Amino acid sequence: MDFTAIGTIASKEFRDRIRNRWVLAVALVFTVFALVIAYFGGAQQGSVGFRSMEFTIASLVSLVIYLIPLIALLLGFDAIVGERERGSLDLLLSLPITRFELLIGKYLGLAAALTVSTVVGFGLVAVVLATQFSSTSLLHYAAFTFSSVLLGLSFLSIAVMLSVFASERTRASGLAIAVWFFFVLIFDLLLLGALVVTSGQYGGEVFPYLLLANPADVFRVLNLLALDDVRTLYGLATVFPESLARLWVLVLVMCAWIAAPIALAAWRFRK
Amino acid sequence: MTSIIQAHAEGAATAAPAAPPAIRIEAVSRHFGPIRAVDQVDLEVPRGELFGLIGHNGAGKSTLFKMMLGLLPLTSGRIRIDGEDNSGGNFRAVRRKIGYLPENVVLYDNLTGLETLHFFARLKHAPTDQCAAVLERVGLSHAAGRRVREYSKGMRQRLGFAQALLGSPRILFLDEPTNGLDPEAIRAFYATLRGLRNEGVTIVLTSHILSEIQERVDRLAIMAAGRIQARGTVQALREQMDLPLTMELVLGAVSAEDVLRAVESLGLEHSQREPGTLVLRCPRPLKLRALQCVAALSAGLQDIHVHEPSLEDVFFGFSD
Numbered sequence: 365m366d367f368t369a370i371g372t373i374a375s376k377e378f379r380d381r382i383r384n385r386w387v388l389a390v391a392l393v394f395t396v397f398a399l400v401i402a403y404f405g406g407a408q409q410g411s412v413g414f415r416s417m418e419f420t421i422a423s424l425v426s427l428v429i430y431l432i433p434l435i436a437l438l439l440g441f442d443a444i445v446g447e448r449e450r451g452s453l454d455l456l457l458s459l460p461i462t463r464f465e466l467l468i469g470k471y472l473g474l475a476a477a478l479t480v481s482t483v484v485g486f487g488l489v490a491v492v493l494a495t496q497f498s499s500t501s502l503l504h505y506a507a508f509t510f511s512s513v514l515l516g517l518s519f520l521s522i523a524v525m526l527s528v529f530a531s532e533r534t535r536a537s538g539l540a541i542a543v544w545f546f547f548v549l550i551f552d553l554l555l556l557g558a559l560v561v562t563s564g565q566y567g568g569e570v571f572p573y574l575l576l577a578n579p580a581d582v583f584r585v586l587n588l589l590a591l592d593d594v595r596t597l598y599g600l601a602t603v604f605p606e607s608l609a610r611l612w613v614l615v616l617v618m619c620a621w622i623a624a625p626i627a628l629a630a631w632r633f634r635k
Numbered sequence: 636m637t638s639i640i641q642a643h644a645e646g647a648a649t650a651a652p653a654a655p656p657a658i659r660i661e662a663v664s665r666h667f668g669p670i671r672a673v674d675q676v677d678l679e680v681p682r683g684e685l686f687g688l689i690g691h692n693g694a695g696k697s698t699l700f701k702m703m704l705g706l707l708p709l710t711s712g713r714i715r716i717d718g719e720d721n722s723g724g725n726f727r728a729v730r731r732k733i734g735y736l737p738e739n740v741v742l743y744d745n746l747t748g749l750e751t752l753h754f755f756a757r758l759k760h761a762p763t764d765q766c767a768a769v770l771e772r773v774g775l776s777h778a779a780g781r782r783v784r785e786y787s788k789g790m791r792q793r794l795g796f797a798q799a800l801l802g803s804p805r806i807l808f809l810d811e812p813t814n815g816l817d818p819e820a821i822r823a824f825y826a827t828l829r830g831l832r833n834e835g836v837t838i839v840l841t842s843h844i845l846s847e848i849q850e851r852v853d854r855l856a857i858m859a860a861g862r863i864q865a866r867g868t869v870q871a872l873r874e875q876m877d878l879p880l881t882m883e884l885v886l887g888a889v890s891a892e893d894v895l896r897a898v899e900s901l902g903l904e905h906s907q908r909e910p911g912t913l914v915l916r917c918p919r920p921l922k923l924r925a926l927q928c929v930a931a932l933s934a935g936l937q938d939i940h941v942h943e944p945s946l947e948d949v950f951f952g953f954s955d
Contacts, residue, residue: 366727368757368760369757369758372754372757372758373758376746376754380743380745383745450741451739451741452737452740452741452742452743454701454704454706455735455737455740455798456758457706458704458705458706458730458733458735458737458808459730459755459758459759460727460731460759460760461727461758
């Protein structure tokens with residue numbers, strides 16, 4: 365394994381996103397949205413201002429679950445197919461590097477850009493929240509930020525996989541949007557629909573496991589489980605089996621969602 | 636003294652068998668479904684040769700190129716680059732000897748020229764302090780610090796060429812390298828290529844502008860329908876095709892009829908492109924006799940131009 369090559373490709377990708385201000389723009393989006401949600405999140409209940417950390421995180425989760433998958437998919441969908449279309453892929457592949465090194469270098473560079481913008485974006489808000497909340501609840505906020513990074517990395521992994529499988533850039537972008545619709549909008553509706561149609565009589569105990577088949581749901585459950593107040597609020601404790609209701613299990617599932625698509629991409633890209 | 640001679644003799648004895656050709660292609664085929672993109676191609680390019688590969692779009696040049704570079708698996712056959720397999724376990728060592736300029740490559744807009752070269756130098760494990768000299772060699776020193784997005788088409792092409800030169804490759808693969816270059820830049824480009832060849836670098840290039848490469852390559856191969864239809868020096872190909880020369884006479888006091896009467900016994904084809912001129916097509920063996928006949932009328936002629944068949948004529952002859 366040529367780590368210099370991986371590092372060279374990753375740092376070029378990262379520097380590209382710094383230079384075209386992608387990192388800055390996304391960090392700003394996160395900061396602004398997080399601040400607005402933290403401050404105005406309770407407006408529907410007739411009050412504004414910072415409320416408990418649990419409510420802040422619960423509101424942020426429902427924002428992030430839409431936003432981060434979309435940003436990650438848009439970041440990664442043309443990683444390989446874009447090079448192919450530009451004609452530079454053949455050049456890269458003629459160099460003394462393996463296809464795996466190229467793929468993983470690309471992924472790591474983009475992952476670094478996404479991670480930095482997520483951590484900086486939410487980190488700036490943490491500075492404001494630190495004046496309002498206890499240090500324990502800030503730890504919760506840090507955990508939320510960490511899970512947001514994992515969510516981003518899993519969808520970035522899916523995006524890079526699409527960029528390997530798609531033959532054209534436009535097709536890759538279409539697939540990326542389709543993936544977003546499926547995981548973020550349709551998946552839960554399908555599960556819910558199935559539950560309602562069967563009146564919850566059949567296979568009810570399977571549904572929590574089905575949630576693991578969607579990284580966005582894993583992210584949601586991960587965050588809601590971590591917060592005692594929210595757990596009772598959503599009635600999650602009652603439906604979620606004990607075997608899954610462990611943070612490390614869910615973090616592992618999230619990591620699998622990062623590793624599996626990129627592994628599939630590497631397998632496909634070898635040919 | 637003896638030891639020096641001995642060392643020389645030993646050196647010669649070990650060097651001679653250990654010098655395979657730069658490129659050896661043996662019975663290579665590549666099929667895409669029913670399409671035989673490359674069909675049973677044999678080709679050998681010796682070290683230090685400037686070799687041209689020409690053919691129409693879809694003739695199989697690019698496919699052959701990609702197989703030489705190890706980018707595309709072969710359906711059958713064997714390719715050795717400097718005696719080694721380019722896609723086997725030793726591919727890194729083989730690829731460090733190679734420089735490649737793809738056709739119409741678009742490099743990275745956000746990087747400067749120098750950063751682009753640093754990027755590729757690191758991937759090739761070439762010393763990065765080489766980059767400035769390489770930029771100088773392709774005439775881009777003045778633009779080293781400018782972003783590639785500000786480069787003209789010709790500058791981008793030269794940057795692509797510079798990238799191929801990093802790591803002092805022993806074999807260069809250049810796909811349509813003069814695309815987008817103006818005539819002056821093309822001249823400079825071929826001067827650089829000759830310099831490299833004199834340093835012992837083997838160069839394989841493709842082009843569809845036949846007139847541009849015909850006087851500049853050592854040898855060339857004509858590809859059509861996935862096969863190599865002909866190969867050799869331009870002169871050898873002309874002779875092999877046995878195309879007629881054309882003689883263009885600018886008439887003065889003599890008329891076209893007078894000339895035709897003089898060469899009647901040779902049975903030459905003729906045509907008249909414009910009034911006052913006459914074009915004769917003359918098979919090579921009749922060249923001197925035709926010239927004698929025409930020379931007898933020279934008092935009545937203003938001028939004679941003799942044209943060798945162009946590479947275009949040769950090319951279309953082989954690829955039709």
